[in-house]
Every structure is written in C-alpha cells, then in structure tokens.
Amino acid sequence: MRQREVVTVLATALVVALLPGTGAAHDVRVRRPLRVPDIAGYRTLQCDFHAHTVFSDGSVWPDVRAEEAWREGLDAIAIADHIEYQPHKDDLPTNHERPYEIARLHGDRLGLLVIRGSEVTRKMPPGHVNAIFLKSVTPLDTPDWREALRVAREQGAFAFWNHPGWRGQQPDGVSRWYPEHTEIVEAGLIQGIEVVNGREYYPEAHRWSLERRLAPLASSDAHAPLDLDYRLHEGDHRPVTLVLARERSEEGIREALFAGRTAAWSGDLLVGREEHLRPLIEAAITLENPRLRIAAGEGAWLRIRNDSDLRLELSGAGPTGRLTAPESVVVAAMGTSLLEIRAPKEAPTGTVRLELAYTISNLKVAPDTGLRFPVVVDVEVLPARK
Numbered sequence: 001m002r003q004r005e006v007v008t009v010l011a012t013a014l015v016v017a018l019l020p021g022t023g024a025a026h027d028v029r030v031r032r033p034l035r036v037p038d039i040a041g042y043r044t045l046q047c048d049f050h051a052h053t054v055f056s057d058g059s060v061w062p063d064v065r066a067e068e069a070w071r072e073g074l075d076a077i078a079i080a081d082h083i084e085y086q087p088h089k090d091d092l093p094t095n096h097e098r099p100y101e102i103a104r105l106h107g108d109r110l111g112l113l114v115i116r117g118s119e120v121t122r123k124m125p126p127g128h129v130n131a132i133f134l135k136s137v138t139p140l141d142t143p144d145w146r147e148a149l150r151v152a153r154e155q156g157a158f159a160f161w162n163h164p165g166w167r168g169q170q171p172d173g174v175s176r177w178y179p180e181h182t183e184i185v186e187a188g189l190i191q192g193i194e195v196v197n198g199r200e201y202y203p204e205a206h207r208w209s210l211e212r213r214l215a216p217l218a219s220s221d222a223h224a225p226l227d228l229d230y231r232l233h234e235g236d237h238r239p240v241t242l243v244l245a246r247e248r249s250e251e252g253i254r255e256a257l258f259a260g261r262t263a264a265w266s267g268d269l270l271v272g273r274e275e276h277l278r279p280l281i282e283a284a285i286t287l288e289n290p291r292l293r294i295a296a297g298e299g300a301w302l303r304i305r306n307d308s309d310l311r312l313e314l315s316g317a318g319p320t321g322r323l324t325a326p327e328s329v330v331v332a333a334m335g336t337s338l339l340e341i342r343a344p345k346e347a348p349t350g351t352v353r354l355e356l357a358y359t360i361s362n363l364k365v366a367p368d369t370g371l372r373f374p375v376v377v378d379v380e381v382l383p384a385r386k
C-alpha cells in the first residue's frame with residue numbers, strides 16, 4: 001500500500017471510530033463475565049439481587065441496570081427499590097412495578113434474567129428485607145411489616161435480610177440478632193441473608209447463615225452507576241452471589257436459592273458453606289506436575305494452575321519432614337503459579353508422598369475459618385549432583 005493510501009485508510013478509520021453508534025460503540029458494549037467453573041450437575045451463575053434505580057433512592061434509570069449487569073457478565077439481577085423510601089417521588093410518581101418492567105424489557109433483549117423484587121425498608125428489628133420473585137410489588141406497600149412479608153411469601157417470593165451490620169441501623173457496625181429474626185425465620189418468611197453488602201462482610205451474618213441454614217448472599221446494593229463505585233476497567237467487580245443452579249433460568253435460580261446453594265463473592269473474598277466452595281475450587285485448580293524429582297540439595301517447582309478469577313491465598317504448610325515448602329503462597333487468578341519444594345543435602349533418596357496442609361484463607365467456610373486445601377505431591381529424591 002502506498003503512503004497516501006495508508007494515510008487515507010487511517011483517516012477513514014479514525015472518523016468511523018469517532019462516529020456515535022459505529023465502531024467505538026461496539027467496542028464498549030462487550031460482555032465480560034468473571035471466570036468461575038461450573039461444578040458437577042450445576043451451572044455456576046453470577047447474580048446480584050439488590051440494586052436500586054431512580055424509582056427509589058438510586059440515580060440510574062432501570063434499563064441501565066440491565067445493560068451494566070450484562071456487560072459485567074452477570075446472569076441475573078433483581079431490581080429491589082425501596083417501597084417506603086422514594087426521595088424522587090415529586091419528580092417521578094410512585095409506581096412499584098415500573099422499575100422491574102423497564103429493566104426486564106432491556107434484559108430480555110440482551111439475554112439477561114431480570115427478576116421482580118423490592119426492598120421492605122423498616123427500622124431494626126427486623127431492618128431491611130428484600131423479597132424477589134414477586135408477582136406484584138404493590139400489595140407489599142402496607143404499614144405492618146409482618147403483613148408485607150406474609151404477602152411476599154404468599155406470592156412464592158424468596159426473601160432475605162439485607163446488610164445486618166449496616167451502620168445506618170447499627171452504628172458500631174456489629175450485626176445483632178433480635179427475637180423478630182427468630183420469628184421470621186421460624187415462620188418461613190426469610191430464607192437468605194446478605195453476608196456481604198457492597199464492600200462489607202458481616203462475620204456474624206455468615207455464622208447465622210450456617211446455623212439457621214439461610215442462603216448466604218452478596219449484593220451490590222448499588223445506588224449509583226456501577227462504574228462510579230467499582231473500578232470495572234481495572235479488574236475490580238461488584239459483589240456477586242454465585243448460584244449453583246440446575247439450569248440458567250428464573251426457575252433454576254429460585255430452586256437453588258431455596259435449597260441454599262449459593263456463595264458470596266466480593267473482591268478476593270468468597271464466603272459460603274464448605275460443601276459448595278470445595279467443588280468450585282477443585283474444578284478451578286489443576287496440579288500440572290504432581291510428581292516431582294528433586295536432587296538432594298536442590299529444589300523444584302510444583303505448577304498450580306487456576307482457571308478462575310479467584311486469587312487464592314494459601315497459608316499454613318511450611319516444613320514437612322525432610323522436605324520444605326513455603327509457609328504461604330498466592331495462586332494467581334487465571335494463571336499458573338509456582339510452589340517451590342526443596343530437598344536438603346542430607347535428604348534420603350527415594351519417593352515420598354508429601355501432603356501440604358494448606359488453608360485458603362480468603363475462602364471462608366465460617367467466620368474465622370478458611371477452606372482446608374491439602375496439596376498432595378509425590379516427590380522422588382535423587383542423589384545429590386556432583
């Protein structure tokens with residue numbers, strides 16, 4: 001190509017790129033899910049069941065919620081505007097059904113599941129409760145919160161206690177369980193609890209989710225556009241609830257939520273029950289060379305591949321018998337990390353099975369308990385090289 005042609009082509013490309021609705025826009029509207037494996041029998045769906053719009057105290061129109069969630073790679077969202085708190089109602093008349101209808105229309109175009117929900121917004125106790133899979137939000141607009149939760153249950157809703165340690169209601173940030181919570185759990189009026197809301201993790205809520213068999217959830221509780229609160233273009237992401245569903249559908253998600261097959265993912269933290277976290281990690285991690293040969297006085301590297309966007313912080317192994325392994329190691333997201341095992345000069349030759357008793361500290365199966373993650377490797381120690 002001659003130089004003048006090159007200049008013309010570049011100029012044309014630049015003009016096309018700058019035109020609204022052409023090349024530039026297509027580069028922006030891209031879906032990029034977090035990478036996390038499916039497990040046997042289940043799809044691992046990424047969901048956010050708690051976000052606001054201008055119909056309560058949010059600052060985005062509902063279709064924007066669907067668009068941003070689709071771009072972030074979510075499978076499903078619920079719009080959960082406050083029933084009792086509508087600071088924009090002089091500009092936008094009360095209509096409890098509209099935020100869902102608007103978001104749903106756009107979600108349908110993109111293949112994003114949009115679920116009808118609302119936030120029952122009461123003082124503590126019981127605090128704020130989201131009800132999702134509602135047939136209609138309007139009947140929940142009633143003075144008695146017990147009545148609102150009963151109506152939700154009659155509609156077949158899944159309900160969960162929001163942000164139990166929110167400083168707006170608990171100034172010290174500590175979540176407290178009140179008799180009203182025992183009452184609504186025992187009456188079957190809530191089936192889940194936010195263990196993460198925004199950037200906050202509530203250890204007490206995590207413990208209650210285990211003791212009371214409430215599904216642990218992570219929600220954005222977004223009010224602003226998502227990329228004002230999260231550095232989405234720098235690898236940051238909103239908190240998501242991982243839902244282990246038999247199928248990618250509203251009914252699939254509903255069944256999984258009532259069965260409690262969820263985990264809460266926020267930043268580098270994944271919170272849930274061991275029975276759900278373990279298969280996710282086993283599906284994500286591969287030891288590429290589980291048999292090592294090491295000459296006495298030298299070291300070798302075990303290669304740990306991680307096919308997920310979860311960065312794993314392993315700790316707690318350290319020296320084991322005659323061989324040594326690091327006390328802690330980080331397994332990078334979507335990559336292969338090296339774990340060095342060393343044989344001292346005086347190590348006897350022969351094969352030994354090494355069981356490195358690591359714990360993944362950022363995968364919490366209880367408030368102060370990481371997921372045990374033994375790394376097993378067969379090591380053949382060879383005579384020292386001359």
Ligand SMILES: [Zn+2]
Nearest residue numbers: 119128162163
């Ligand atoms: Zn709330």
Ligand SMILES: [Zn+2]
Nearest residue numbers: 050052119221
């Ligand atoms: Zn909220």
